[in-house]
Amino acid sequence: MQVFIMVAGVFTGSHVWQETAERLVAAGSAAHAVPLTGLDPARPATSAHVGLETHIEDVIAAIDAVDATSGQEIVLVGHDYGIHPVLGAADRRAERVARVVYLDCGMPQNGVPPLAAVPDQALRAQLAERAEAGEREGVLAPPGVDEWGRWGSTAGVGEAALEQLTALAAPQPLGTLFQPLRLTGAVAAVPVTGVLCARNGARIDLVQRLVDFGDPALAVLTEPQVTFFELPTGHWPMLSCPDALAEVLLRASTGEGHRLRPVGDDAPAPAHLRPFPLDVPELPGDRQGHVDLYVPDGDGPRPAVVFVHGGPVPAGARPRPREWPTLVGYARLAASEGMVGVTLDHRLHDVGDYDRAAADIAAAVERVRADARVDSDRIALWFFSGGGLLTTDWLARPPAWLRCLAASYPVLAPLPAWGMAGSRFHPARAVDQAGPLPVILLRVGREAPEIAATVDAFVSAAEECAARLELVDVPGGHHGFETIDPPEETRPALERAMSSVVAHLTG
Incomplete structure (x- = not known):
């Protein structure tokens, strides 16, 4: 029999797990939601300082309360901030824990405080300033009913549930965010399941793409003891779909779940390393710093098309993006049209890197x-x-020399989990300033719903301000269609978009 020990995220107490726990118990398991000191009415703070270590001890106490001779398997579930005390406790009781479930959260590392996982980038910067100034006591006020979106998508959470979440929310002790997580490494032997919430912007296929980039640090996600599930909901599945969450937790406890494909000589080539679908000349690139130029023969100067890769791409990814077959193929295709094709590397390694990437x-x-x-x-x-x-x-602010702008299967507004609500990087809010700049948008019909919604918002904004928007639709296309979908289905759209770009450059 499994014993599920569940730990909630910031501002929240054990009450959020009530419905999920009831489903688990009805299925024959035991379930215990840990009341965290200073956050849960059941465990008020007994001292002025409450830190991450305090909450780790709360979880250890819950583990130790399970009879070690009963044969019960302990499954620790950490949601949001809750994964930090879960990992700290699992590291010290690794022999007692059968599995750790990461519920829509990041992958905390040894020596890094939970502050690094605060999704709202502006708030994270403000809190970092307070920590550097030595303000390590005190609390962070909980969100108002309309502010929970700064901490994750509320998709699927009903109005009454959101109001109750707000009414029962407690101030978060700053020490729980500022104190670093300390791990010995023992927890690395414990099997792991990640439960991703798609409406919050996290999907299994996106994690697979990150692994496919070849960063050695992510290879651990392909180990046999690591599994994944995906729920079509926002950041609080215990409130939006407790039945589905309970079912996933039960399946995770038995080792079920999706396993990621490892990167290696025997594995099929990941999408970004498959051949470009069009025949293009084998033109070498001329490397200039972090830029490669593909220059056709003949006299110049010539117009140039600069191809900007997406991301985030892990810093350890190899080969680097400017060497990917798709981008090199686009650059060579531009060169075959008499243009200078350009690929480049930029440092978009994390969602907080957009400023330096720009x-x-x-x-x-x-x-x-x-x-x-x-x-x-x-x-x-x-x-x-x-x-x-x-x-x-x-x-x-389009400069006069920028003759057109194109975008293929783009993300055109920050996704919920990216914490960029106040960021300047929001194309739908900028398109009304584009003036006569031609914008060519390649839109795929099988886009992830979260990304498709950003494209729809951009198109609506462009139409409202009468921007010069040209839509090139790929009805059956997926995100990254060039190397995923059959060439005969996608070639016409690719050729049409390139022809339009060339026309704007030469007309």
């Missing part, structure tokens, strides 16, 4: 424009996937 792109464009082989007054920018947010600055 700076990298601006520097790369200036390097390209300064090249004698390039007509500096005829430049096009073409963005992909998560790089779509980086179109914002160019839409808001």
Whole structure:
């Protein structure tokens, strides 16, 4: 029999698990929601300081309360902030824990405080300033009923449940966010299940893509003892779909779940490393710093198309994005049309990196424009996937030399889990400043719903302000269609988009 020990996230007490616990008990398991000191009415603080270590001890006490001779398997479930005390306790009681379930949360590392996982980037920066100033006591006020979205998508949570969540929320002790997580490494031997909430922007296929990038640090996610489930809901599944969550937890406890495909010589090539679908000349790239130029033969200067990869892409990914077959293929295709094709690397390694990625792109464009082989007054920018947010600055202040902007299956507004509600990187809010700048948007019919919603919002905003938007639809196309879908189905859209870009550069 399994014993589920469940730990809630910031501001919340054990009450959020009530319905899920009832389902688990009805299925024959035991379930215990841990009341965290200073957050739960059942466990008021007895001292002025409540830190992460306090909550780790709360979870250890719950583990120790289970009879070690009963044969019961303990499954620890950590939601949001709750994964930090769960991992701390599991590390010290590894022999007692059968599995750790990461419920819509990150992967905390040794020595890193929970503050690093606060999703709202602006709030995280403010709290970091308070920590650096030595303000390590006190509390963080809980959100109002309309503010929970800063902590994750509330999709699926009814109005009454959201009001109750707000009414029962407690201030979060700052020490729980500022104190680093300390792990010995013992927890690494405990089997793991990740439960992702798709409406919050987390999907199994996105995790697989991160693994496929080849960062050695993510190889652990492909080990046999690691499984995944996905729920079509927001960040609080214990409130939005307790039945489905209980079923997933029961299946996870028996080792079920999706296993990620490892990267290796025997594995099929990941999507971003498959061949480009069009025949293009084997033109070598001329490396200039973090930029590669594919320059056709003949006299110049020539217009240039700069291809901007998406992301986030882990810093350890190999090969680097500018060497990916898709981007190289696009650059060579542009060269076959008489343009200078350009690929580049930028430092979008995390959702907090958009500012420096934008700076990298601006520097790369200036390097390209300064090249004698390039007509500096005829430049096009073409963005992909998560790089779509980086179109914002160019839409808001398009320079005269930018003749058109293209985007393929782009993310055009921050996803809920990215914590970028106040960020400037929001293309739908900038398109009304684009003026006469032509915008070519390749829209795929089988896009993830969360990304498709950002595209729809952008299209609506563009239509409302009469922007020069050209839609190139790929009805049966997936995100990254070039190397995923049959070439005969996607080639016409790709060729049409390239022809349109070339026309704007040469017309």
